[in-house]
Amino acid sequence: MNCNKKNDTNQQTNNQVSLTINAKQITAPDSLSVIQALWHAGYPQVKGVGCLDGVCGSCSVMVRRAGSTELKMALGCQLLVEEGMDVFFSVFDTPSQHSYELSEINTSWDVQSEFRRIFPEAEKCRHCDGCNQACPKGIDVESGVDLAVKGRFHESGELFIACVMCNLCMTGCPEYIDPNHVGLFARRVTGYFHTRPANLINQLEAIRTGELSVDTGEQQP
Numbered sequence: 001m002n003c004n005k006k007n008d009t010n011q012q013t014n015n016q017v018s019l020t021i022n023a024k025q026i027t028a029p030d031s032l033s034v035i036q037a038l039w040h041a042g043y044p045q046v047k048g049v050g051c052l053d054g055v056c057g058s059c060s061v062m063v064r065r066a067g068s069t070e071l072k073m074a075l076g077c078q079l080l081v082e083e084g085m086d087v088f089f090s091v092f093d094t095p096s097q098h099s100y101e102l103s104e105i106n107t108s109w110d111v112q113s114e115f116r117r118i119f120p121e122a123e124k125c126r127h128c129d130g131c132n133q134a135c136p137k138g139i140d141v142e143s144g145v146d147l148a149v150k151g152r153f154h155e156s157g158e159l160f161i162a163c164v165m166c167n168l169c170m171t172g173c174p175e176y177i178d179p180n181h182v183g184l185f186a187r188r189v190t191g192y193f194h195t196r197p198a199n200l201i202n203q204l205e206a207i208r209t210g211e212l213s214v215d216t217g218e219q220q221p
């Protein structure tokens with residue numbers, strides 16, 4: 001799947017291609033992304049909605065390329081239009097079924113049991129690769145879920161760093177695991193219980209030992 005915008009100055013070709021977007025026939029230069037092709041076809045630009053840079057995950061699409069029956073997932077802002085392509089914006093109502101408060105997890109010793117309570121489905125992962133296939137950011141989602149199930153939250157969270165919460169992995173999961181929310185949980189608990197910035201810790205320690213003084217602006221008696 002080509003998810004990279006072409007370099008505007010060096011590789012712009014401007015060949016016209018015909019494709020369908022949400023079943024509407026559109027003609028646009030092949031240097032444009034799906035979103036830009038919609039604008040090119042006269043669809044209104046709504047300002048302040050979407051990042052247009054592959055970060056917000058709001059423009060997830062399903063795409064079927066010419067001559068293929070396979071449906072792939074992508075982000076409309078990063079997918080370049082091609083001749084004969086069919087694109088469908090995915091509008092899924094996918095609220096997560098999981099809710100929790102980190103402040104209610106008493107210590108890091110409880111994280112694993114809390115994870116099992118909050119995400120009981122995660123252990124039922126079929127290792128079917130569906131979430132990996134669905135992810136437009138190329139994240140190894142399945143391994144991220146597996147690491148979380150094993151209690152290796154730091155490593156799991158690292159895998160989900162590029163996640164844009166587009167929810168496509170949720171829609172592809174036959175066990176309703178909400179893999180992206182597993183990843184978010186892993187990142188949150190890692191930050192909450194384990195990793196605080198080393199420079200902050202060092203400075204607080206220096207203040208505690210008197211090595212560093214802080215001017216709080218308060219008048220001394």
Ligand code: SF4
Pocket residue numbers: 057134135136137138139141162163164165166167168169170179180
């Ligand atoms: S992990 Fe899931 S929510 Fe995150 S980018 Fe990939 S498909 Fe989207």
Ligand code: SF4
Pocket residue numbers: 124125126127128129130131132141142145172173174175176177179
């Ligand atoms: S789609 Fe669901 S069941 Fe399949 S590998 Fe991913 S998390 Fe596991």
